[in-house]
Amino acid sequence: MDSVLSLVPVWTLILAAGIFFYVLLDGFDLGVGILYGFEPDLESRNLVMNSIAPIWDGNETWLVLGGLALLAAFPLAFAIIIPALYFPVLLMLLALVFRGVAFEFRFRDSEHKGFWDHGFCYGSALAAFAQGVMLGAFIDGFETEGREFVGSSLDFLSPFSILTGVALVFGYSLLGSGWLILKTEGAVQERARRSGRMSLIGVLIGIGAVSLWTPLVSAEIAERWFSWPNLLFLSPVPLLSLVVAWLTWRSLNGTSHAGAFIGAIVLFTLSYLGIAISLWPYIVPHRFTLWEAASSNSTQAFLAVGTLFLLPIILVYSGWSYWVFRGKVRADIGYH
Template sequence: MAIQGIDLSIIWGVIIAFGLMMYVIMDGFDLGLGILFPLISDTSERDVMMNTVAPVWDGNETWVVLGAAALYGAFPLAYSVILEALYLPLVLVLAGLIFRGVAFEFRFKASAQKRHWWDKAFIGGSILATFFQGVAIGTYISGIPVVDRQFAGSALDWLAPFPLFCGLGLILTYALLGSTWLLIKTEGMLESRMRHYSRPLAYLLALVIAIICGWTALIHDDIAQRWLAGSHWLRSAAIAVLAVAAVLVIQKSLRKRHSHWPFIAVVALVFLGYLGLAISIWPNIVPPAISLWQAASPASSQLFALIGALFIIPVILVYTFWSYHVFRGKVKVGDAYH
């Protein structure tokens, strides 16, 4: 819907995309810590890992709440179709996040003899939430069948090779975000281990991204056209070159033992993948057939919600940046934020 030349649907599409991107990055390294937990056996080092996100982890999830609420208010048709199509994966994502959150809090209160149970819950919840987030993304890319504005597929459409592979790919993504985050926040042997793990994880993630891109182009001619038809190949080539450059920066900065650049380069790589996803589905919000404008709520509803969002989003951003500023610096053994 447009008001005096302003396309509210595009504005809301950008807001939702921004919110979900912030969630992927900020809760991504949180979940990545749980994925990396089995590689670290020392209890004090596990404590340090968790303390690097203890002051901020719950605030990071604000972004997915913002994205879901915005989708419901601005594009109710898309919300209903996507929720019905991805009901089971999203329920499993929520279950994983609950396990992760409960384990996070109770682990610090448990006795030394029982702490390993909460460690397992933290690991399991992190992997479960991450894997099914990836499955949901893969199912979304694959396309959601819609007939007469109703979901026309099966509740198990997500149980297919491509979505499951995307689930594994997201586990790698979050693990790399987590390992490079720990380069910023830790020191000593834990930092050295994370630097060692980050190198193969970066190469594996690059390979997975290449496979997903090729697989997507093979099974979706319309997406292949958006990438390669006419002069579009120049845009796709630019994204590919930047992605290769990001991988090279990751590896070079790891060799030079930089603390921040590996994480920044991984974030850039994730952003480029996210940009490729946006290009693949544009202008649809429910691929392959429902556009932003077909799914939009009335312009008055979008405008009313936008006024509130213009107040809320700056508050979230200020709170987020301030909390990370306050708790900046390395976390050492013995530091505690609980």
């Protein structure tokens, strides 16, 4: 872009923040959906579902916004990445449909409650897996020619993308466990602590594998992390991750109600940061930078005006809806 006042950094921040909000917010409620399948009785299932019922659709709106922000600000990236992820996107969307209608249908269609229960649990797990696969395929990069993706619709499938898929299921389960520890008491909370411990082990194996794999496969990424003085500046990211993982583990075994959730959020933040450091400044890894994929200045400016005005308002009233439903949930009287 030839303009002096390039909006690319602004849109990079907005997009990064939007996707991060989505991953955290829908992450914990997809995680709760996964754990829902392990709840043994009707009462605890009602309780677990009630803990996210009032907020899940607001969370999912970030997915639409993230997709549309990518389309509007970096259309070239959208036009390459989304078709390349044809089947993971399909799987995610269909899984989200089942999981989304389950909130409503499970209560109103009691004859088929078992069916919608399964839809909710498997839908959540498959959506999480699909998103993890997308992440892996994204890091791997896509075959392009000119402005187009020219690979096959099965290119997304690799041991690495399966690994990231499974890792994200554990990651969302960890977030979900943290949320349930925060929002519930008694037996449900105890189960959440146990699932949290298992998830944390899975997450750490996943993060470890990705951290070893990516620099081994890509010389660029190895150079980014291990050259001097980057090593010095960037070493806090993995070191902090280890410390946070340890604190989260302690919190899961302790009595803290909020510790595990906060720990999981920080762990996600550091992982997100790590991936961003590895891939910077590419939006289509190894192919197109943020600047190359950006839409016209007029497009970015037209949308930035409204976004910068509306985003803070959205954050305020989204925050308010969380505030309304603060505190522990109870199954017998709904969620407030």
